[in-house]
Amino acid sequence: xxxxxCKGGSQTPQSQGKARNVFVRSFNRIFLRNFANINGLHxxxxxxxxxxxxEENVEKTLEKVLEGTGVGLLIGARGQLLSEPATKPLHEGxxxxxxxxxxxxxxxxxxxxxxxxxxxxxxxxxxxCYSNSYVVYLGGHSHDAKPSSCDLExxxxxxxxxxxxxxxxxxxxxDAIFDSYTKVINGFAANLEEEEATEIAxxxxxxxxxxxxxxxLHTTHSWDFLGLARQGNVPMRSLWRKARFGEGVIIGNxxxxxxxxRRASVFGHGMGTAAGGAPKAHVAAYKACWPDTAGGSCxxxxxxxxxxxxxxxxxxxxxxxxxxxxxxxxxxxISVGSFHALKHGIVVVCSxxxxxxxxxxxNPAPWIFTVAASTIDRKFDSLVLLGNKRILKGQSLSSxxxxxxxxxxxxxxxxxxxxxxxMADAYILACSYALWVLLILRSETMGDDLAADPHMxxxxxxxxxxxxxxxRYINSTKLPVVYITYPKTKKGTKPAxxxxxxxxxxxxxxxxxxxKPDIAAPxxxxxxxxxxxxxxSAIPSDSRRAPFSAMSGTSMSCPHVAxxxxxxxAAHPDWSPAAIRSAMMTTARxxxxxxxxxxxxxxxxxxNPFSYGAGFVQPNRAMDPGLVYDxxxxxxxxxxxxxxxxxxxxxxxxxxxxxxNKTMEAININYPSITIPKLSGFVKVxxxxxxxxPKGTYKVRVHEPEGISxxxxxxxxxxxQLGVKKKFSLLVKPKNATVDDGYVFGxxxxxDGVHHVRSPLVVRNVH
Numbered sequence: 001x002x003x004x005x006c007k008g009g010s011q012t013p014q015s016q017g018k019a020r021n022v023f024v025r026s027f028n029r030i031f032l033r034n035f036a037n038i039n040g041l042h043x044x045x046x047x048x049x050x051x052x053x054x055e056e057n058v059e060k061t062l063e064k065v066l067e068g069t070g071v072g073l074l075i076g077a078r079g080q081l082l083s084e085p086a087t088k089p090l091h092e093g094x095x096x097x098x099x100x101x102x103x104x105x106x107x108x109x110x111x112x113x114x115x116x117x118x119x120x121x122x123x124x125x126x127x128x129c130y131s132n133s134y135v136v137y138l139g140g141h142s143h144d145a146k147p148s149s150c151d152l153e154x155x156x157x158x159x160x161x162x163x164x165x166x167x168x169x170x171x172x173x174x175d176a177i178f179d180s181y182t183k184v185i186n187g188f189a190a191n192l193e194e195e196e197a198t199e200i201a202x203x204x205x206x207x208x209x210x211x212x213x214x215x216x217l218h219t220t221h222s223w224d225f226l227g228l229a230r231q232g233n234v235p236m237r238s239l240w241r242k243a244r245f246g247e248g249v250i251i252g253n254x255x256x257x258x259x260x261x262r263r264a265s266v267f268g269h270g271m272g273t274a275a276g277g278a279p280k281a282h283v284a285a286y287k288a289c290w291p292d293t294a295g296g297s298c299x300x301x302x303x304x305x306x307x308x309x310x311x312x313x314x315x316x317x318x319x320x321x322x323x324x325x326x327x328x329x330x331x332x333x334i335s336v337g338s339f340h341a342l343k344h345g346i347v348v349v350c351s352x353x354x355x356x357x358x359x360x361x362x363n364p365a366p367w368i369f370t371v372a373a374s375t376i377d378r379k380f381d382s383l384v385l386l387g388n389k390r391i392l393k394g395q396s397l398s399s400x401x402x403x404x405x406x407x408x409x410x411x412x413x414x415x416x417x418x419x420x421x422x423m424a425d426a427y428i429l430a431c432s433y434a435l436w437v438l439l440i441l442r443s444e445t446m447g448d449d450l451a452a453d454p455h456m457x458x459x460x461x462x463x464x465x466x467x468x469x470x471x472r473y474i475n476s477t478k479l480p481v482v483y484i485t486y487p488k489t490k491k492g493t494k495p496a497x498x499x500x501x502x503x504x505x506x507x508x509x510x511x512x513x514x515x516k517p518d519i520a521a522p523x524x525x526x527x528x529x530x531x532x533x534x535x536x537s538a539i540p541s542d543s544r545r546a547p548f549s550a551m552s553g554t555s556m557s558c559p560h561v562a563x564x565x566x567x568x569x570a571a572h573p574d575w576s577p578a579a580i581r582s583a584m585m586t587t588a589r590x591x592x593x594x595x596x597x598x599x600x601x602x603x604x605x606x607x608n609p610f611s612y613g614a615g616f617v618q619p620n621r622a623m624d625p626g627l628v629y630d631x632x633x634x635x636x637x638x639x640x641x642x643x644x645x646x647x648x649x650x651x652x653x654x655x656x657x658x659x660x661n662k663t664m665e666a667i668n669i670n671y672p673s674i675t676i677p678k679l680s681g682f683v684k685v686x687x688x689x690x691x692x693x694p695k696g697t698y699k700v701r702v703h704e705p706e707g708i709s710x711x712x713x714x715x716x717x718x719x720x721q722l723g724v725k726k727k728f729s730l731l732v733k734p735k736n737a738t739v740d741d742g743y744v745f746g747x748x749x750x751x752d753g754v755h756h757v758r759s760p761l762v763v764r765n766v767h
Contacts, residue, residue: 373523626755
């Protein structure tokens with residue numbers, strides 16, 4: 001599995017490096033770009049090979065780069081003055097470091113004709129900008145899975161020839177192209193004018209051309225909650241044991257691979273043993289992003305390069321906790337890269353996004369395993385004691401405590417001193433002399449979803465409802481007072497899991513016939529390894545450093561599922577990516593630890609498949625699902641044909657494949673969930689189940705969506721040996737003409753008394 005751990009946008013040469021036992025590819029350049037021949041500074045590109053001892057010394061590197069240029073000061077992309085030179089600015093901004101010359105009068109901003117590759121320690125010529133860059137996608141390569149150097153060179157030359165035919169010469173094409181995908185994915189990224197991009201899209205060998213869009217990152221005890229461990233011990237029935245802890249599988253997410261780390265905590269909170277999802281698996285990382293100021297972190301050109309290398313390297317699972325605006329499946333770098341990974345038997349797991357709104361789910365392609373975020377049964381309680389004897393329950397990971405156990409004056413930010421006047425009214429401050437304490441009120445949209453942040457000061461996050469009561473208390477008395485307790489870790493809390501307020505939801509905005517997200521996993525207040533290069537609060541004045549921190553987002557839930565996928569791959573190496581996904585989806589649970597339907601934590605109202613997909617993942621049950629819904633490459637292509645995609649384009653994705661003259665109904669893709677987005681009258685849906693367990697007879701149970709009639713034929717399926725496939729049909733129709741429009745939810749379950757193969761059923765009635 002490869003983790004595209006991303007923090008910014010840029011392009012890079014295809015190269016690799018090693019650090020201890022962690023394999024790393026960096027798809028980013030710390031670079032200085034040339035925009036024009038400004039003030040005579042335009043120079044020919046230079047390549048400088050760095051020695052090992054210089055690789056981590058940016059100052060020496062830049063001194064060498066800037067030598068003789070007359071440039072002395074670095075200006076960041078936001079216009080801030082940087083040190084001369086400095087490491088930090090090169091990881092900030094849009095990737096462009098501007099330079100000022102030492103001249104009389106105001107400094108002039110110029111740009112150097114250099115691109116410094118941090119992954120190789122070389123300087124490269126670099127294209128002018130991202131604003132007019134595009135990805136030109138050509139499908140797959142004709143060479144085999146292990147191309148020779150000649151194959152790679154031939155592929156690169158073909159890209160120059162193709163673009164050169166448009167631009168007028170190979171030299172112009174070489175100047176424009178900054179990434180060539182030569183291993184598995186066929187294509188390139190180049191700086192083009194809009195008219196040029198439109199023109200090359202007409203070429204017969206081009207499948208799609210799309211802007212090089214910026215994406216964003218979707219940024220312990222959770223394994224106990226998932227049942228893989230129990231109070232530090234590994235039960236005999238744990239998938240960890242059955243899958244040998246993922247031994248032999250290649251993974252790359254820091255939450256999904258690596259050794260056990262004992263006494264992991266965040267400033268003493270949440271003390272326990274940290275472990276990846278597959279602790280004995282190999283680790284590999286493809287760095288596709290860096291910090292950016294342009295509203296995104298990860299560019300499509302880099303993401304596609306990461307996929308190309310990961311597939312070529314023979315990975316088993318890819319974890320990508322990033323996303324952006326959804327687009328046509330073949331004009332989306334993550335979708336394109338994931339499809340090529342699928343063709344090579346690789347499971348691709350992606351985050352659902354952190355928008356939290358209806359129809360905001362990202363990574364909606366059916367060949368991607370899309371993960372939503374939930375809570376777990378652990379909280380970091382910090383009580384808020386008001387002067388009126390009201391006790392409110394908050395959350396915090398603050399490393400400091402109040403010096404004395406007494407009540408302190410409480411004021412709002414609007415009444416605070418001028419230095420604090422810029423704070424939003426949602427922040428309430430308790431002050432005593434030089435001591436400031438924070439009470440953070442959640443917004444109405446976040447409701448009761450409380451984050452536990454590692455504040456520098458004593459602090460507590462309280463719900464929107466409790467926040468209103470605090471404001472009422474302050475306004476009801478002349479001397480409001482408060483006390484905040486030091487956080488305490490509490491496990492076994494109920495109800496859990498609940499769905500996080502930030503987790504993006506369906507319906508699928510691109511293909512409504514596919515339910516997204518697919519599944520939910522722990523993603524809120526998750527203790528994970530953390531860089532000690534910055535403070536956990538990200539506040540510049542915060543000098544604290546910690547090897548672990550608590551983080552929330554679908555970027556946390558995604559690696560949980562990726563780690564479980566790696567375990568299933570180790571336990572069942574013959575399973576396809578679709579079978580692995582099906583095993584997790586059909587065994588997921590939709591009840592919390594109180595045996596009640598899962599809820600939204602923000603409102604404590606009932607959640608539904610648009611928030612959690614098939615439900616909350618259960619690794620140990622996924623090991624033995626009984627039956628699976630399997631899919632092959634051709635099945636996905638027939639689905640794309642059913643959506644009306646260009647038949648000639650689809651034919652490029654698989655040798656000798658053509659869209660059938662009579663296309664299938666898109667709702668009949670053999671997906672583990674069943675979605676009917678436009679029910680008008682009678683609809684027949686078909687599915688095929690494959691036996692991956694012992695022989696037996698399965699009987700069906702149907703929980704009908706409200707107002708919808710569902711009949712299953714046949715009502716029982718007998719499997720007499722491993723690998724046998726059996727079809728069934730669902731006959732779906734409204735129960736009467738007065739059924740309201742809108743989505744309703746149900747489920748069907750096949751059971752032999754031991755296995756329970758459950759599929760969510762989502763129906764939208766239309767008149």
